[in-house]
Amino acid sequence: MARKKIALIGAGMIGGTLAHLAAKKEMGDIVLFDIAEGMPQGKALDLSQCGPVEGFDASITGTNDYADIAGADVIIVTAGVPRKPGMSRDDLLGINLSVMKAVGEGIKAHAPDAFVICITNPLDAMVWALREFSGLPANKVVGMAGVLDSARFATFLAWEFGVSVKDVNAFVLGGHGDTMVPVLSYSTISGIPVHDLAKIKGVDASRLDDIVARTRSGGGEIVGLLKTGSAYYAPATSAIAMAEAYLGDQKRILPCAAYVEGKYGVDGLYVGVPAVIGANGIEDVVEIELSDEEKANLKVSVDAVEELLVACKGLEPSLA
Numbered sequence: 001m002a003r004k005k006i007a008l009i010g011a012g013m014i015g016g017t018l019a020h021l022a023a024k025k026e027m028g029d030i031v032l033f034d035i036a037e038g039m040p041q042g043k044a045l046d047l048s049q050c051g052p053v054e055g056f057d058a059s060i061t062g063t064n065d066y067a068d069i070a071g072a073d074v075i076i077v078t079a080g081v082p083r084k085p086g087m088s089r090d091d092l093l094g095i096n097l098s099v100m101k102a103v104g105e106g107i108k109a110h111a112p113d114a115f116v117i118c119i120t121n122p123l124d125a126m127v128w129a130l131r132e133f134s135g136l137p138a139n140k141v142v143g144m145a146g147v148l149d150s151a152r153f154a155t156f157l158a159w160e161f162g163v164s165v166k167d168v169n170a171f172v173l174g175g176h177g178d179t180m181v182p183v184l185s186y187s188t189i190s191g192i193p194v195h196d197l198a199k200i201k202g203v204d205a206s207r208l209d210d211i212v213a214r215t216r217s218g219g220g221e222i223v224g225l226l227k228t229g230s231a232y233y234a235p236a237t238s239a240i241a242m243a244e245a246y247l248g249d250q251k252r253i254l255p256c257a258a259y260v261e262g263k264y265g266v267d268g269l270y271v272g273v274p275a276v277i278g279a280n281g282i283e284d285v286v287e288i289e290l291s292d293e294e295k296a297n298l299k300v301s302v303d304a305v306e307e308l309l310v311a312c313k314g315l316e317p318s319l320a
């Protein structure tokens, strides 16, 4: 059986990290695409030379030609610009929308059967635009945000309770922005609801509120420290988990920016929801019951995503 092919559109910080992870896991052959000439080729060469040391078999090539992504099984998109300190994800909208147009057209022309995972920010608007520009079915285009946001949430909870991150299952809904909805009522530690464990361990409710707030601004905290760009290790590993779920038909339920039609009172938007990922891409969206407060918070988040789509349509008339 031929090896799987993984195309990475954008060979910057996240793209390079994705290539390294995919090669180490021998997920398939890897094509790194970027508009910068020489850079994806240079990174591909550098990464190839990890092979003998790490003992992986994967062909890694760099390119500036979309024709080289032909036949890709999975495409992960990070093309665009990242945030700098003081910027919100939404500030990237204008530049990254035109990047999504070029990328969507490239995918449509050369790899229309791929499962496409978008990471470019502002995520919920960019994944929507990418689907529109690519014309791929909505179940084959998804955004990576929830796996990362819930990993941040889980990290902070593990630190607070002094337990292994392996035992924390943290739940985040909504858009990938400051309005995201970390849901404590569905978050557990070794199956124990977080609120219950907080009572047992004497963790104050205000500490949990602080963790929710820190999760919401988790990306900005890293941007502020890095100063030259945004997070890349955890975003990359999160997208790899989604790619593995698709390639292995794992039926994992992962929080993703998925196309929602009807559930959660959302119609025709990409927004963060628990979704089943298997060989057919996004196979289902799981609608959980929310409290009135959680519903209200989700509505704020969905409204923020909708506002971004209005801005996209204003900038790019073909989307209207």
Ligand code: APR
Binding pocket: 009, 010, 011, 012, 013, 014, 015, 033, 034, 035, 036, 078, 079, 080, 081, 082, 083, 092, 096, 099, 102, 103, 119, 120, 121, 122, 229, 230, 231, 232, 235
């Ligand atoms: N086509 C392909 N690649 C492009 C294009 C384009 N039209 N425009 C820009 N790029 C490339 C850049 O040349 C750069 O190598 O996208 C790459 C982006 O890499 P970085 O600047 O290192 O950004 P990174 O940290 O990888 O983040 C990428 O993911 O999390 C989001 O907010 C983040 O939107 C940003 C994206």
